[in-house]
Amino acid sequence: MVMDGTTGRVTRRRVRTRANLLRAAFSVFAAKGFGHVSIEEVCEAAGYSRGAFYSNFSSLDELFFALYRERADLIAEQVSGALSLDGPDLDVPAAVDRVTEVLLLDRDWLLVKTDFLVHAARDPDVAQSLLEHRARLRRAIADRLARARGHTALPAVLGDTDAAAHAVVAAYDGVTTQLLLDRDAVRARSWLKQLLTALLTDGSGTPGHSPH
Numbered sequence: 466m467v468m469d470g471t472t473g474r475v476t477r478r479r480v481r482t483r484a485n486l487l488r489a490a491f492s493v494f495a496a497k498g499f500g501h502v503s504i505e506e507v508c509e510a511a512g513y514s515r516g517a518f519y520s521n522f523s524s525l526d527e528l529f530f531a532l533y534r535e536r537a538d539l540i541a542e543q544v545s546g547a548l549s550l551d552g553p554d555l556d557v558p559a560a561v562d563r564v565t566e567v568l569l570l571d572r573d574w575l576l577v578k579t580d581f582l583v584h585a586a587r588d589p590d591v592a593q594s595l596l597e598h599r600a601r602l603r604r605a606i607a608d609r610l611a612r613a614r615g616h617t618a619l620p621a622v623l624g625d626t627d628a629a630a631h632a633v634v635a636a637y638d639g640v641t642t643q644l645l646l647d648r649d650a651v652r653a654r655s656w657l658k659q660l661l662t663a664l665l666t667d668g669s670g671t672p673g674h675s676p677h
Contacts, residue, residue: 483521486511487535490528495573499529499580526591529581533598536574541605543567557665565658568637570650575641599634606630629665636660 489511493502504525508518522528547563585591607630636657644653 479521482513482517483531486513486518486521487528487532490525491532491573491577494529494532494577494580499525499577500584526594529577530594530598533578533581533595536569536578537598537601540569541602543569544602544605558662561658561661561665565654565661568654568657570641570644570653572644572648572650575645579645603627603630603634606633632664633661636664
């Protein structure tokens with residue numbers, strides 16, 4: 466019983482330490498840029514030793530991927546939640562409204578992600594890991610579009626649901642790049658809504674209808 470209690474306390478403390486390291490790292494990455502931050506700076510910001518860092522992460526790359534996984538999971542949940550409110554039919558304009566309303570558009574996170582993208586572009590192994598993480602969001606979108614197949618038709622130019630998911634994520638990437646430059650989140654949401662509506666409908670905001 467004592468051992469179980471001790472293990473529980475250690476586990477909770479480790480979870481808290483990991484969360485504090487992630488929070489501190491995010492702040493430091495956003496302020497200085499991913500490529501300009503050391504493990505020592507993350508530890509100092511979090512108030513922990515290097516030993517505490519290495520008991521949770523093997524490198525800054527691994528720490529970043531933990532951050533990325535948190536954000537990717539959040540975005541996937543936001544998208545899935547917004548799309549799941551329809552029945553079998555997918556009301557594309559209404560779904561686009563919901564997605565663009567809740568979707569994470571945090572400029573500090575976009576700065577961190579862009580810094581890491583440049584880092585990953587120079588390291589094939591890191592690039593592969595990043596591609597795998599990005600694929601999780603596309604799968605969430607593709608799965609919902611696939612469930613609507615047979616009830617709501619996608620524009621033929623998109624091909625299948627995987628291609629449509631790629632197009633949706635590409636639109637998000639383009640909008641967030643503009644947001645980094647002009648800092649206008651309201652405009653970014655409006656632009657994203659227009660792009661997604663054009664992508665997933667015939668351009669007029671009216672989805673196609675399956676002959677089945």
